[in-house]
Amino acid sequence: MARGGGNRSRLLLIILLVTSLFLITLDLRGIGATKSSRSLAQSILAPIQKSVANVFSPVGRFFGDIKNFPSEKEKVTALKSENAKLKSQVLVNKDIAGQLKQLKGVLDLAGRGGYQTVSARVIGRGSASAFSQTITIDAGTADHIAADMTVISEHGLVGVVKSVDAHSAIVVLMSDPAFKVGVRIARSQSVGVLTGTGGNTFSLELLDPAGDIQNGDTLFTNGSDSNRPFVPGVPVGVVTSVDHTSATLTQTATVKSYSNLGNIGIVSVVVSAPTSAPKQAINPTPQPTVTVYVTPAPAPSLSATPGGLSPTPTTTPSPTTSSSKKAKK
Amino acid sequence: MSPVRIGINAALLLVIFTIQETVISRIHLPITGFSFYLTSVLLLVLLENRTGAVILGFVAGIILDLSPSSQSPFGQWALILTAVAYIIAVNAESIDELISRPVGLGIFVAIGASFSLVAYLLMDSLLGQPTGTLGRDTIVIAGNFLWTMFASPFLAPLFLAFRKATIGSRERI
Numbered sequence: 412m413a414r415g416g417g418n419r420s421r422l423l424l425i426i427l428l429v430t431s432l433f434l435i436t437l438d439l440r441g442i443g444a445t446k447s448s449r450s451l452a453q454s455i456l457a458p459i460q461k462s463v464a465n466v467f468s469p470v471g472r473f474f475g476d477i478k479n480f481p482s483e484k485e486k487v488t489a490l491k492s493e494n495a496k497l498k499s500q501v502l503v504n505k506d507i508a509g510q511l512k513q514l515k516g517v518l519d520l521a522g523r524g525g526y527q528t529v530s531a532r533v534i535g536r537g538s539a540s541a542f543s544q545t546i547t548i549d550a551g552t553a554d555h556i557a558a559d560m561t562v563i564s565e566h567g568l569v570g571v572v573k574s575v576d577a578h579s580a581i582v583v584l585m586s587d588p589a590f591k592v593g594v595r596i597a598r599s600q601s602v603g604v605l606t607g608t609g610g611n612t613f614s615l616e617l618l619d620p621a622g623d624i625q626n627g628d629t630l631f632t633n634g635s636d637s638n639r640p641f642v643p644g645v646p647v648g649v650v651t652s653v654d655h656t657s658a659t660l661t662q663t664a665t666v667k668s669y670s671n672l673g674n675i676g677i678v679s680v681v682v683s684a685p686t687s688a689p690k691q692a693i694n695p696t697p698q699p700t701v702t703v704y705v706t707p708a709p710a711p712s713l714s715a716t717p718g719g720l721s722p723t724p725t726t727t728p729s730p731t732t733s734s735s736k737k738a739k740k
Numbered sequence: 741m742s743p744v745r746i747g748i749n750a751a752l753l754l755v756i757f758t759i760q761e762t763v764i765s766r767i768h769l770p771i772t773g774f775s776f777y778l779t780s781v782l783l784l785v786l787l788e789n790r791t792g793a794v795i796l797g798f799v800a801g802i803i804l805d806l807s808p809s810s811q812s813p814f815g816q817w818a819l820i821l822t823a824v825a826y827i828i829a830v831n832a833e834s835i836d837e838l839i840s841r842p843v844g845l846g847i848f849v850a851i852g853a854s855f856s857l858v859a860y861l862l863m864d865s866l867l868g869q870p871t872g873t874l875g876r877d878t879i880v881i882a883g884n885f886l887w888t889m890f891a892s893p894f895l896a897p898l899f900l901a902f903r904k905a906t907i908g909s910r911e912r913i
Contacts (some may be wrong), residue, residue: 420789420791420793420826420829421792423791423794423795424822424823424826424906425796425820427797427798428819428823430798430815431798431801431815431816431817431818431819432815432819432824433815434813435814435819435867437814437815438789438814438815439813439867445814446805446814448814449805449806449807451810451815452806452807452808453808456758456761456762456808459762460761463762483812535761535762535766535809536765536766536809537765541879542860542864542871542872542880543810543811543812545809547808547809554871558893573811574808577783581808581809587811587870588872588873589811589869589870589871607872608847608872608873608876609872609876610872610873610875610876637833641877651825670844679803681841698872699862
């Protein structure tokens with residue numbers, strides 16, 4: 412192995428370290444040259460990733476399949492017996508099939524008010540050299556995808572578009588430590604911030620210290636201004652444990668995501684949010700307030716009666732009470 | 741290190757980087773966290789003298805900074821790999837006998853790769869970048885250590901052959 416060097420190598424080391432620090436400073440100050448060099452690398456790598464994805468997609472899960480082989484074998488046997496039972500049930504369920512057809516129609520109707528999405532295939536995953544959690548998809552600006560768009564899978568939120576090229580885009584997964592999303596709890600409508608931890612679980616911090624949160628609570632995205640980067644109403648995950656320690660100012664909880672981020676093949680990018688904003692649902696439930704109207708007792712009036720004047724009350728003085736609901740804003 | 745060999749090494753690193761980004765990162769390895777690129781860089785650095793190692797570390801860092809999936813500032817990997825390459829080149833001189841054995845080489849390169857990742861995390865913290873949970877980061881670094889230790893002895897002969905093929909007669913002397 413070649414050895415040598417001395418003062419020359421030390422001087423070179425200092426020069427290169429200073430150059431690196433200079434590059435870091437330029438990047439942190441937002442100079443475009445560094446960003447464009449990364450997007451150039453992305454545009455070069457994307458076609459290669461796309462072609463490699465076709466070849467390596469069966470190989471990718473090779474080790475996982477080997478590990479899970481015994482359990483998969485048991486699963487197949489169990490599924491076979493279940494399949495036989497289901498076949499017999501199909502005959503009985505013809506009536507249910509008719510109802511299902513109606514239900515599908517209702518769901519389609521509901522879907523019309525939903526998101527406009529562009530579906531894409533995952534062609535790459537974040538490099539193991541860095542700790543960031545990202546995926547590369549095979550859709551870009553040519554497919555009307557832009558940065559800061561919500562990315563969803565069949566089960567719920569996946570992440571957000573970080574950078575976009577003509578035919579590819581980098582998506583930051585919700586498991587990335589830098590990822591933060593505003594969420595609301597479906598049951599109590601409490602609002603909080605969900606943060607990625609780098610793994611399969613997520614950390615939820617409620618904004619309201621007295622907010623209501625329980626195990627099994629479902630979380631939805633709260634939405635952002637102009638629906639970027641997050642559209643409202645996307646299922647995020649479920650609360651698995653709540654930290655009730657009084658040491659913290661806010662309540663925290665651990666959340667499991669609906670999407671299996673380690674095994675995503677197809678995703679959809681939300682290019683347009685629904686016009687009727689589900690954000691309205693996060694308004695607090697209106698509190699009824701009681702307003703009391705009191706009619707003052709009228710002064711006694713004189714009325715003419717046969718046989719003289721006699722004081723007779725014309726109205727019965729009575730306080731009237733009515734209640735009305737006013738929403739507290 | 742001659743300018744021609746810097747160019748050849750940079751080309752090789754670009755190929756390895758492409759393989760890392762397109763192939764290796766798609767394979768779901770047990771424990772996770774293998775960096776073929778980092779292992780290759782450290783093996784190439786081991787074959788160089790101090791000056792060559794520093795240049796190679798800087799070039800390798802710049803290439804790694806080009807990674808579209810990277811969220812750290814441009815130049816962070818260049819800074820880390822330049823420093824790590826120098827440290828490796830200096831220390832390798834004193835343990836020449838140890839790293840001539842496959843197990844010793846594997847452990848040495850794995851320590852270098854883990855040290856790079858720890859330095860990367862520390863720098864992320866200093867720059868205010870999110871670093872994830874300690875448990876997750878430990879798993880990534882431990883996984884990378886094991887894979888690097890396992891792969892290094894197999895990759896080393898390939899890089900040695902590459903160096904022999906590309907080194908000029910002047911440098912050979």
